[in-house]
Amino acid sequence: MTRQTAIKTEDYIREVVTIFFAQKRIIQRTFLIIAVFAVAVALFWPPTYAVRGEILIKGKKLEKSPETLENTQIRMFELTRQDLASEIEIVESNDVIENTIRLLREKQLLYTDVDLTADTMPALVKNIRSRLEASIKQDSHIIETTFTSRDPNEAHVVLRHLLIEYVNWRNSVFNPGQAVTFYETQVERFSQALRKNEDALIALAEQYMSPDPAKEIDNNLAIKKDLEQSLDRERTEWTKKELYVDFLEDALDSPDMRLFSSIDNQSITLLGEKLQSLVIERGNILRVYHESSDRVRGVDEQIAKTYETLRSEVAAYAETMRNEADILGDTIAAMETRLRDLSARNVELHTYLVESQRIHREIDLIRHSYETFSKRLEEARIQTSSDANALFSISIISWPFVSWEPVFPQPRLIIPLGLFVAMLTGLSLGFLREYFDHTFKKPEDGPKFAGLTTLFTIPRWKG
Template identity: 30%
Template sequence: MRKSNDYLRNFFTIFFARKFTIGLVALAIGAGAILFALLYPPIYGASASVILKGGIALKNPESIERIQSEISTINETDLFSEIEIIQANVVAEMTAQALMNLGFEFKSGLMDTPEKKQQRAANQISAVIEAGINPRSNTIAIQTSWNNPQKAKTILEVLLEKYLDYRSQIFQPREAEAFFADQLEKFSNELQQKENELNQLTRESQTPIADSEMQSNLLNMKNLERQLFDLKQAYYDQKFRVDLMEADIRSGETSYFSYINDPQIQELSNLVLEIIKQRNETARIFHPESKKIQNYDKQIEKALGSFKKEISKFILAEKSELENINQKISFVENQIKALKKENMGLFEASAKSKMLERQIAVLEDSYTTFSQRLEESKISNTQTNRLFSVSILARPEASDAPVFPDRNKVIFMGILAGIILGIAAGFLVEFFDHTFKSPEDVENNTGMVYIFSIPE
């Protein structure tokens, strides 16, 4: 009877048997985590927050006398719009320029021009700026990170300053009107250009509906492919007949042409066979050198000559038919290639047309949006209050401890991972070790009774 395993005992047995492997793996991973936590350059963070406050809602001046002004509410779209302004490349460029004027150093190449250096600095600023909405509030949290806490704070202070400056420029009524007018003209020109491209593409493809034309071409291609299959089958059959007849001509076996379904050839074949039959019957009576037999031989030779000439003509006609079939095959193949090429062009035209249609839809939506914004900016010129304003809720503050790496967390997770992976490595080594390690292994795997063991 096989004994059940004592799994807890086996676990501790394996654990102590492979303690060196487990310890080595755990020590290596734990040491790696400790070295990473201690040697990796620390990254410090700084944070600030701004709050959006509602103002008098914009209205049509014609309704001002009849409708009481309302305080606008801040919605999620407004908050996300502010985040887009904070993370705008223009704000990053303005921040980078201001920091470089203060002597702030950024990573740059040895051969970089001043413009390239400023662009690299702006990209580095954009990479370390994060902004998000605080839950259930009209506030936006802004974070930045750098290898020095004071520098991180400085970056965030300058960024907030440039963000407020840029925002005031965007929401300045007169400047906003000019900005929206320029954007409206830009989208109008792009929309006209895309519509002209779409019309030009339709004229070049010579079909307004490329998809239906492609379906029609595919149907024609299927029919042509069936015709091509039939023609190739007919070609192989015809070539087999021609090759067979030419082989028979070379062999001189006239009786082999009985398979040709032609009345004149059949008649000549029967005539030759009949003369040969008469000659053979006469040869039983007369001597082969007799005049009668010689006459039969001349008749056979003459009939065979006429028969072979007729066969040669028939073979030429069959070859001509074979060439005709081959030309038909080439014609059908060229038609299929032309349809495939046309379909490829139609597919490209269709894909480009759909892309242009999507671009036109986006431009139309943008055109409508900026048209509305232009009207709103014109209305706002008669009012003194903005739609909403932004104030700094919390000034930038830098963290004393690095935000990355968190040494305590990294060391703890490294040690924990080392222990887990060490135990896993020990059990994996034990799994591939198939030697007997206990009396129970002998009894369970061989069925033999364990009597005694000799200690090492």
């Protein structure tokens, strides 16, 4: 078993060596190209130098809270990573870089042949900012600034003046006197914005004649619900009366005699009962007398007179019912109009409510800003009356210095790395080419892949 493993390992090594010698040209060429390129970069690429400086940020002053001016609370200000990140933003800010460029131009150190205009300044600022890097040192309150350039003296001058401008700019930003003016301006601006939005709310209330649209909408919905229920009842009653009146009019137009006993009216009921009695009496008389007799004719006259009176009463009753149905129709129309008015009013109130809610949100945001800047204004006033003038102090603990060893290229690093990459790339290309080359290369390939016997081999002849 060990011998088989040794034979298999020997086969693998032989295969690798065979591939290496078979593809040695491409491996050698790739290796030479990349190696020459790496050596050329390491030896002939223009060097880039880095200049570094360090800034120490530390808590300095006692922060005084103006929440209760009579009993001012005092606590030591604690420096956070966010404060350090803010300082980095100031170091890399466009204003600081612009001021640095102008300072260098004034001192005739750099940019003497460039017109500092609104068109050229952004490109200069972008160029400096692309080569400037500021970072926080691990487990410290130190900001390390690095500026790279192919001219070490230029890098040194630029970074030194940039740190000077950073200190000046920061002092101007955190100057309490200017802070008081700034916060007073902001407080006044937000106060005017609050008054403007409050006036807008008053104007909306006057326009829609509603101090509380949400409450009025709820009341209108409750009224609308009651009206819809009442409208359903009135429509049902109106339909019943209309159908009943139509029934009575059809009965009055009918040639047949009707007693109208279903009508709930005392006079009609009495006339119907009287007519019914006369009809019964006539039937009884016809059993004794002839239909043309005087007595029968007398009863017929009474029947006709009574029926005519009954029809008149029913017609008057039908007219009364018709008037009641018309009144119900007018009531239904008025209720429908009222419902439409309520719906339209609710739409107006909803518009008013949405607009007022938007204004209220703006007021809340403005009020929050107003309260924040008011507190900051009190803090600034307290700071102005005290010795302290900053939340924390800054110190340049390491002014820019030039390391004459370039950060790029570094031959000791690039040449070994280039040789390694060249060797790895050459071998990879050689093995890839061998992998995709499906021709027979050894006598054993014929029986192995084609199942054919190798009779003889002819070595490659180079004439």
